[in-house]
Amino acid sequence: MLDVRRLRLLRDLARLGTIAAVAQARAYTPSAVSQQLAALQREAGVPLLEHTGRSVRLTPAATALVHHTEAVLAALEAASATLAAARTGLSGTVRIGAFPSAVPTLLPAALVALGRDHPALDLMVTELDPVDVPDALRDGRLDVALWHDYDVAPVESDPGVDSVRLLDEKVFLAVPAEGWPDRTVAGTREAAWIVGTPGTLCHTVAMRVCQAAGFTARVRHHADDFTAVLALVAAGQGVALVPELAAAHPPADVRLVPLDVHRRTRIAYRRGAAGHPVIAACVAALESSTSAYLVSPPSA
Incomplete structure (x- = not known):
């Protein structure tokens, strides 16, 4: 009988490339x-392994x-989901990435709803870049995550991750309000960029x-927080690219030019876990909070 823990290590080696990285x-x-x-x-x-130097x-x-x-691990996730569905009430720690x-x-609204409807859940949020989401889900550091890509930079599907579509957003070119008559990407050829x-x-x-x-963009500043990015543009x-979620209330000195570029957000979880009642509750709460936000985003 093959040991599942050892199979995980082999999968990690296939993904990471070296024993040192797996360790x-x-x-x-x-x-x-x-x-x-x-x-x-x-x-x-x-x-199973060939040594080359x-x-x-x-x-x-x-x-x-x-x-x-991958199929075995997905089946184990599905089995855990079946057992969880047989229990009364939802409890335990839920690690959410965003x-x-x-x-x-x-x-926020999703967390409020989950806490109200399932008070025995211990909700833990981790902020991270989308490139880190698949590893965090596979390794069990996250249970569910908001995961996005862009149509100009699509993310390859991951065999250990399943997801459902949540939101598509426009992406804007953010430029200073004054001094930018040509508000196109091509018109920023000589501009400094904030990325x-x-x-x-x-x-x-x-x-x-x-x-x-x-x-090629002439990069002057690096910033990962869009509030900081917009302040630098102001x-x-x-100049910078800003997705719609971060562009609801730009500073007065910033103009936003819509581009033919879109950011696509999905709710992701380990393959096989869709039927787990905790995952289903998180998906429902996130879908509801997103719908409410789109209908009535908070005022500035």
């Missing part, structure tokens, strides 16, 4: 990871086993939008 992600020593993978290889009865790579059999592992602009807009931290999705999107307009420090 860091799981808080193990590299030696412990190697020993567990060696034990899995004995259980499998076929070679100081690195390892998966054999074709190991790659096939990783695909089966990107920064969703925390003050979509999330997210390298490695974040917002940074990638800004770079791609500028590249599509035929130039101060004449550059």
Whole structure:
């Protein structure tokens, strides 16, 4: 019988590439990871790893086993969901992830509703960039998350994650109100840009939008909070891209130009967990809070 914990390590190795990275992600020593993978290889009865110098790579059999592992883990999630549905009431810790602009807009009403309807739930919120969501869900650091991508920078589907569509938003070009007669992306060729931290999705999107307009952005400032981004634009420090959720109340000295770019938000959770009553309650609360926000966003 194959050990599920060892199968998780093999899946991690396929995703992360090195034993050292797996050890860091799981808080193990590299030696412990190697020993567990060696034990899995004995259980499998076929070679799973090939050593090339100081690195390892998966054999074709190991790659096939990783695909089966995703199905096994999804089945375990579904089994847990079935058992949870048989219990009375919802309780326990729920770890919710959200990107920064969703925390003050979509999330508060959902948290209030969940706390009111299911007081035995212990709700914990973590703010994080969308690029970190799949790993956090797979590793159990999150149970449910608001996860987004952009049409100009689509995120590849993850075999360990399922999701439901929540919201599509316009993206705006934010420019100072004065001195910008050409309010197009092409017209910012010589402008300074305010973009997210390298490695974040917002940074990638800004770079791609500028590249599509035929130039490379001249980055002056890095900022990940859209309130700070808009304040910098208002101060004449550059131009930026801002999604609709973050653009409800721009400073008076900022003009927002709608672009043919959209941000797409989904509610994500581990594959197989859709039927878990806690996940279903979170999805319903987030859908309701988003609908209410869109109908009547808070005034400035």
